[in-house]
Amino acid sequence: MKPFCFADGQIISTEKASIHPMDLGLIRGYGIFDFFRTVNFQALFLDSYLDRFFASAEKTFLPLDYSRAELKAVIQDLIEKNHLKEGGIRMVLSGGVSSNHFSPAKGKLFIFAESLIFPAQEKYDKGIKLLSLEYVRPIAEIKTTNYALPVWDSMRWKDAGAEDVLYHMNGIISESSRSNFFIVKDGVISTPDAHVLMGITRKNVIELAGNVQIRPVSMQEALNADETFITSTTKVLLPVTQIDEHEIGTGRPGPVSLDLLEKFRKLEREICY
Template sequence: MKPFCFADGQIISSEKATIHPMDLGLIRGYGIFDFFRTVNFKPLFLESYLDRFLASAERTFLPLDYSRAELKAIVHELIEKNHLKEGGIRMVLSGGVSPNHFSPAKGKLFIFAESLIFPAQEKYDKGIKLLSLEYVRPIAEIKTTNYAYPVWDSIRWKDAGAEDVLYHLNGHLSESSRSNFFIVKDGVISTPDTHVLMGITRKNVIELAGKVQIRPISMQEALNADEAFITSTTKVLLPVTQIDDHEIGTGKPGPVSLGLLEKFRELEKEICF
């Protein structure tokens, strides 16, 4: 974590940021967050992330006493004070201290600046493994702080040499624990349509690809795909070459996945340089 953060209505030393021990964020796991990158000191896709954060606050009934303009000003000040050329900004709104210890209350806003480490280049070159997990994330369309199940399960997939999990229910896929999921078959790109977070990287990859089918995808389709990949803020686009013990396509990153990754990198340059 970088030296300065926003808490208690002001920019302070990050080590002085505190939260009440009875906040719903701690005792119930109730809160929202969002995370985006800075590239060349510029917050990448900031407007889209603020759209999602503001909508999440409204949909989770958590009061947010800051306007879009105020949030933008805080973000830019933090980038400057932390000299955050290439890093991450994490916005967190806690569930608040509730009179009945259960209902949403007026929470606390934190905005942190962080260092960011991308996956090793080897993972982009060789692809990654996902482990299937029968699960649907609660209120998946909102970026909540509730990651208890995948955090608990992470010991299993780390021991198996997997990068992450792939959620499925009743034979259909949704997402990974921190990423969106895509398949490619006969040149056609598809991504699940329900029980997913509308990722900002997902949105931009869909726009870059041009034609993407947003529809139900079965586990069998994924296993039979020519290519598969995940997208997220911190990974951008990682090729998936194995699901459980099943090799995807040739077992190597495919041309569609790698081509989209290159297009995304070019988009970053256009925006931030």
């Protein structure tokens, strides 16, 4: 965590940021957040992330008393004060202190600057393993702070040598715990259409690829795919070469995945340099 954050309506020392112990964010796990990267001191795809943050606040009935322009100014100040050339910005809006300790209230806005470590290059070169998990994330279209299940379950992934999980229900895949999921079969790219967070990286990968099928994707399709990969802010595009004990395709990152990763990195350079 970097030394300066935004809390209580001002930029302060991060170590002095605090929250009421009865805030719903603590006692009920109720709140929203969003996270985006900085590249060359610029917030990458900032408008898209702010669109999602404002939408999440509205859908969760949490007042957000800042305009887009005000948030942009705060974010730029934090980037400069923390000298955040390449890193991450995390916006968190808590559930607030509720009179009945249950209903959403006026929460507290925090904006933190963070160092960012990408997955090791070896994971891009060799691909990663996912573990299947029968689960649908609650109100998946909202980026809530409720990650209790995957945080608890992550100890299982470590023991199994996996990067993350792959959620599915009744044989239909939705997403990973922190990423969107794609398959490639005979050159055609598909990604799940329901019970997913509309990821910003997902959105840009779809635009870069063109003609992506957004539809129900079955677990059997994923196991029989030529390639599979996940996308997220912190991973960009990470090839998936194993689901449970099943090898995907050749067991190596495929040409479609690697081409899209290079196109995304080129897009970053065009925007930020």
